[in-house]
Every structure is written in C-alpha cells, then in structure tokens.
Amino acid sequence: MTIDTFTTDQPLPEPVEFTYDWYERFLRRLLDAGYTPANYDESLSTGEVILRHDVDFSPRKALTMGRIEADLGIEATYFVLMNSPLYNVFYKPVRTVLEELQSLGHTIGLHFSTHQYWNGEAPTTAVSERVSAERGALTAAVGDVSEAVSFHRPDEWLFRRSFDGFISTYEERFFTEIAYRGDSNQRWREQHPLSGEQPEKLQILTHPGLWGETDADFETRLLDETDYEIDRTRRFMREQFIEKRYNVDEFQYQSER
Numbered sequence: 001m002t003i004d005t006f007t008t009d010q011p012l013p014e015p016v017e018f019t020y021d022w023y024e025r026f027l028r029r030l031l032d033a034g035y036t037p038a039n040y041d042e043s044l045s046t047g048e049v050i051l052r053h054d055v056d057f058s059p060r061k062a063l064t065m066g067r068i069e070a071d072l073g074i075e076a077t078y079f080v081l082m083n084s085p086l087y088n089v090f091y092k093p094v095r096t097v098l099e100e101l102q103s104l105g106h107t108i109g110l111h112f113s114t115h116q117y118w119n120g121e122a123p124t125t126a127v128s129e130r131v132s133a134e135r136g137a138l139t140a141a142v143g144d145v146s147e148a149v150s151f152h153r154p155d156e157w158l159f160r161r162s163f164d165g166f167i168s169t170y171e172e173r174f175f176t177e178i179a180y181r182g183d184s185n186q187r188w189r190e191q192h193p194l195s196g197e198q199p200e201k202l203q204i205l206t207h208p209g210l211w212g213e214t215d216a217d218f219e220t221r222l223l224d225e226t227d228y229e230i231d232r233t234r235r236f237m238r239e240q241f242i243e244k245r246y247n248v249d250e251f252q253y254q255s256e257r
C-alpha cells in the first residue's frame with residue numbers, strides 16, 4: 001500500500017479547529033489517503049492507523065466522537081480513568097456510555113495515572129501490579145478491555161518501557177516504527193497533525209474533552225466541562241439525598257451528535 005497524500009509539497013489541510021466537523025473531515029482525509037484503522041492487539045502493518053482517545057474528563061464527548069467514527073466505519077480505542085474526580089465507570093450514566101461505545105465497535109482500555117500512586121519513578125513491577133488491579137476493576141465494570149494501557153500525563157521514565165501483563169502505548173515501538181500525533185493541550189493549533197512526512201504507521205491521540213460543536217480554547221473547554229459535571233453532580237446529590245428520588249436514568253449523558 002502506498003500512502004500518497006499530505007506530502008510536504010502539497011498544501012496543508014485547513015487550520016485545526018477543535019470541532020466535531022473538523023474531526024470528521026480529518027478522519028475522512030485519513031481514509032481517503034488509504035489508511036486503515038487498527039487496534040493495539042496485533043503488530044501494525046504499513047498503512048494502518050491506531051485511533052486512540054484518552055478520556056480525561058468528558059464521557060459525553062467521548063460518546064459523540066465514537067458516533068462520528070462509527071458513522072465512517074472506524075473503530076477506535078477509548079482509554080478511561082479509574083480515579084477521575086469527574087467520572088466513575090461504575091456510575092450508570094458512564095457505564096452506559098462505555099457500553100454504547102463497545103456496541104459501536106470501539107474498545108475500552110485503561111487510562112492509568114501513576115500520579116495517583118507515586119510522586120516520581122516507580123519500579124516496573126509495582127506499576128504492573130497497580131495497572132492489573134485497575135484493569136480488573138474496569139473489566140468488572142465493562143467486560144472486555146484492551147490489552148493496551150495508556151498513561152495519563154506520563155513522565156519521561158515511562159517512555160520506551162515495557163511492562164508485564166499489558167501493552168503500553170508509550171513502549172519502544174511507538175517511538176520508533178510507529179509515528180505519533182497527539183492533540184494534548186490543543187497543540188495541533190501550532191503544528192497541524194498532518195504536516196511533514198507521511199508516516200507508514202501511525203498512532204493518533206485525541207482527547208474528547210477538548211472538542212465540541214464550536215471551537216474553544218483548551219482552558220475554556222476544561223472549565224466548561226468541569227462546570228457541566230459539577231452541575232450534574234449537584235443535581236444528582238439533591239435528588240438522591242434531599243428529594244429521595246433515585247431515578248439514575250435521568251442522568252444519562254446526551255451525545256452532542
């Protein structure tokens with residue numbers, strides 16, 4: 001397979017907007033270029049792209065992205081935190097989102113924060129043990145989970161390292177044979193993800209919480225989503241403990257698409 005678009009002598013695609021419309025056009029462009037979506041279970045072939053999402057703070061936006069991808073026949077991997085102050089995989093509205101993502105063909109994986117356990121570098125075996133425990137809990141919540149684990153805000157000591165029991169999305173091959181394009185901190189505004197040489201194998205990371213119907217900067221998106229979840233939580237607490245109404249279904253997330 002030849003990957004023949006986005007080469008440096010072609011005009012760059014439009015500037016990045018963190019909108020669902022832009023993301024959809026971006027996916028179409030990848031497909032038009034001949035890329036085939038793949039997952040972490042097998043070694044990547046030429047022309048394959050892994051679409052990875054780290055769900056840092058917005059399950060509803062993860063669901064929205066998952067629907068956009070499914071409409072294009074694309075399967076991705078959604079990595080979720082087990083210790084976010086904003087969402088809990090056992091909370092029914094979140095579990096329902098994850099189940100819908102699975103029913104759309106996507107895979108759920110563990111997004112693991114070493115910062116919840118250690119302030120600095122930890123022994124490899126200790127990391128494996130904690131990851132195994134969290135993966136066990138995630139499996140209890142949603143069933144099948146990915147063999148891969150993505151680290152949240154990884155420190156450099158995690159790079160190029162392999163672990164027993166799981167695939168790290170930062171292991172050696174993701175620095176050498178597989179190119180990486182990540183939207184962390186919305187840095188794609190400064191460097192377009194499709195600029196430069198076109199890689200034969202590609203891992204693309206997007207954070208659903210950074211995206212929306214209209215464009216917004218990183219901090220606005222972060223604060224808006226935090227407010228949204230806190231408002232929901234306030235309403236939930238009032239209903240459960242003051243009004244003594246227990247209809248959790250009222251709190252199901254609405255996809256933005």
Ligand SMILES: [Zn+2]
Binds near residue numbers: 054055056153
């Ligand atoms: Zn993260």
